[in-house]
Amino acid sequence: MPAAVGAHRRHAESWYAEMVGPFVVSDQRLPELTDALAGVLADGLTADTEAGPLPVSVVVSGGAGSLEPALTWVSRRPELMLRSVEAAARDDPGSPGGLAHNVTRITTALAAAPVPVRAYVEMPRPSHADPGPDWLHGLDVLATADVALKLRTGGETPETHPSERELAACIDTALDRELPFKCTAGLHHAVRSTTADGLEQHGFLNVLVATAALFDGDGREVAEALLGERDPAPLVKTVLSWDVQPAARRWFTSFGSCSITEPLDELVGLGLL
Numbered sequence: 001m002p003a004a005v006g007a008h009r010r011h012a013e014s015w016y017a018e019m020v021g022p023f024v025v026s027d028q029r030l031p032e033l034t035d036a037l038a039g040v041l042a043d044g045l046t047a048d049t050e051a052g053p054l055p056v057s058v059v060v061s062g063g064a065g066s067l068e069p070a071l072t073w074v075s076r077r078p079e080l081m082l083r084s085v086e087a088a089a090r091d092d093p094g095s096p097g098g099l100a101h102n103v104t105r106i107t108t109a110l111a112a113a114p115v116p117v118r119a120y121v122e123m124p125r126p127s128h129a130d131p132g133p134d135w136l137h138g139l140d141v142l143a144t145a146d147v148a149l150k151l152r153t154g155g156e157t158p159e160t161h162p163s164e165r166e167l168a169a170c171i172d173t174a175l176d177r178e179l180p181f182k183c184t185a186g187l188h189h190a191v192r193s194t195t196a197d198g199l200e201q202h203g204f205l206n207v208l209v210a211t212a213a214l215f216d217g218d219g220r221e222v223a224e225a226l227l228g229e230r231d232p233a234p235l236v237k238t239v240l241s242w243d244v245q246p247a248a249r250r251w252f253t254s255f256g257s258c259s260i261t262e263p264l265d266e267l268v269g270l271g272l273l
Helices: 002-012 027-038 064-075 098-111 133-145 164-176 204-215 220-227 232-240 261-269
Strands: 023-026 054-059 080-088 118-122 148-152 181-184 252-255
Touching (some): 002 027, 027 054, 027 080, 054 064, 064 080, 064 098, 098 118, 098 133, 118 181, 133 148, 133 164, 148 164, 164 204, 204 220, 204 232
Parallel strands (some): 054 080, 118 148, 148 181, 181 252
16 A cells, blocks of 8 residues: 555656546555555655645445445545545345436435545446446436446456447447446556457557547447457547547546556557657
């Protein structure tokens, strides 16, 4: 934890600081985080650095009932600045009302939170490549409550990586509802690639260009092809053709990463920074 906080401080003071989001931390590790901030951090950084409070995005590991305690705890810590909160909606077949009911419980808890905060709710993976009615109803609940969507785009096994068709459908349904989204896991590189052990990983640049295409009305088949594109040249050409920040950035807001330098280095290597 001290090493991670120290690294985040250094990134936040760099020339690329505007690309660096908040420090993502589980609610169960918040005491460990504040202990690290109270002591000497990695490489001699100390808690009383001029950097100020540490901006955090708290991932709530429990259900709706865990939101209020976590948000209250963070709001009372002057060394932390709460930027956003992330929670997961569980698809419990035995729950009355199904997935949408569980999403409603989360949005209701967020509405009653002690402090207003940007929120992302992770939806479970659709049971089929095309999201079903219950999944879509859950998105309707998020859109009504003005709560953003969190999409899981990878993991440690092949099954945890959504297909191009599934991801394009999820993004398209979010755009239909004017629902901002972030991505988590799997976006290790700018461009679609295959790992040494055979995992098909989406590229964050592919996701951005596919989102822009869907927003412009190009359709899911075009988005699927863009998500599967392995040649960086057409993706880079598209991005360089944008005179201003694309509207897609309003909807594809960010992605979580366990590395800041790897995405940065790839963007520099592609001539985009």
